Amino acid sequence: MTQSLDRLVDMPTAEALYLKLLEGVRTLIKDLPQEQVHLVGILSGGAWLAERLQQDLKLPGAMGSLNISFYRDDFDRIGLHNQVTPSEIAFDVVDRHLIVVDDVLYTGRTIRAAMNELFDYGRPASVKLVVLIDRQERQLPICADFSAWQIAEASTGSVVLAKTEQGTFSLHIEPETPDA
């Protein structure tokens, strides 16, 4: 179902979307050798999702997280923002099947940066992308292998994922940041 961000009266809850994402990932990896599958979440929203997916899917391999700041294409314009959490890929990516997880797919630039970073850890067997929300306004030839929700029309805000202390998710709208 495709909806506009400007008319979010019937926005699904983050929890409902998460359950859809979980089923989507389950289907996506069912034919892969499970011991070779690793989730890689993009900090911070994608990493939260990957953590919970890791628990629910009970994958034998460790998950990883990526801080893509050093691979962004807008460093010359915006410089370095405050850094706290480094990337953590504590497994050998060579010949593994990686599932990159992010909260919102928008221009595609974050995913371009994430792929470049991943390949600096080694050569994976395959990389798939799953996202909670696909905003479908791509500036690069990148698409998700699974998205739980699609928003089609141009809009004036961005959807932001938040996590409660209990580990559940919620969505809210913030003023536009053009680089998601």
Add this chain to the structure above:
Amino acid sequence: MRNPQLNKHGELTHLISTEGLSRDILQHILDTAQTFVPLAERDVKKVPLLRGKSVFNLFFENSTRTRTTFEIAATRLSADVFNLNINVSSAAKGETLLDTIANLSAMQADIFVVRHESSGAPYLIARHVSPDVHVINAGDGRHAHPTQALLDMYTIRHFKKSFSNLTVAIVGDVLHSRVARSNIHALTTLGVAEVRAIAPLTLLPSGLAEMGVKTYTDMAQGLKDVDVIIMLRLQNERMRGALLPSSHEYFKHFGLTQEKLAYAKPDALVMHPGPMNRGVEIESAVADGPQSVILNQVTFGIAVRMAVMSIVAGASS
């Protein structure tokens, strides 16, 4: 007047000294360095942050180690690095410092890493480069060595987690030491409980009390219950006149031995900016002992220099 290291948006655009930098800026550098540390364990130890940028290492004074760590840092950020041994080229032919810089700027430099025997040389260069060129001080005269201080701060934070309750002693040739000066400013800004300087009276500069530093001429008193000991190199090449009777005599009173180390807290860190004079300011058993973090300092130095380069290069012009 604005701090000359900051641009009009308050961002760090040159690193000349730790003096006058806010706690936020220092923390930002340390946090950024922390994200670079794990890179060393990857297949590809580089990130593309400074791809296409040119870093010129201008060493008017020799230092193989510092120059090499800057070179590694720039290379790991994917910058192109050019090493110039100025002391054997243009300067020797009589070219002025600013003419040298003007010529190098015309070669499209983005960052100058400058070491100079005269205090203030990096500042002079920073004042004369265009706004999109950045200057990093790699040690100037007796003035400052900010990246050494920052890597010392990183090392302390790594092992001690926070600065607030620490007593830090700086031991040795404080008078001639740019490392000591930069460390005192950084430690004070980051909020340590107490900074001490321990040295013979002839090697203690005036004005330490105004900087909030307690001075000692006796190791037993000065090292009592400290958390961190920063040893300084006895700078033979900087000695003018008879400030000390002999290096043997110096070691007897101010050399860090296991016996003197016992005055400090049992988990006190032993640091040294290198190169060490074993048997002059530090005993081998201490330098290589379990409390020594001297080699950690070297490793962290690369990540800290990467952080500084990427932060100044990202400042808006």
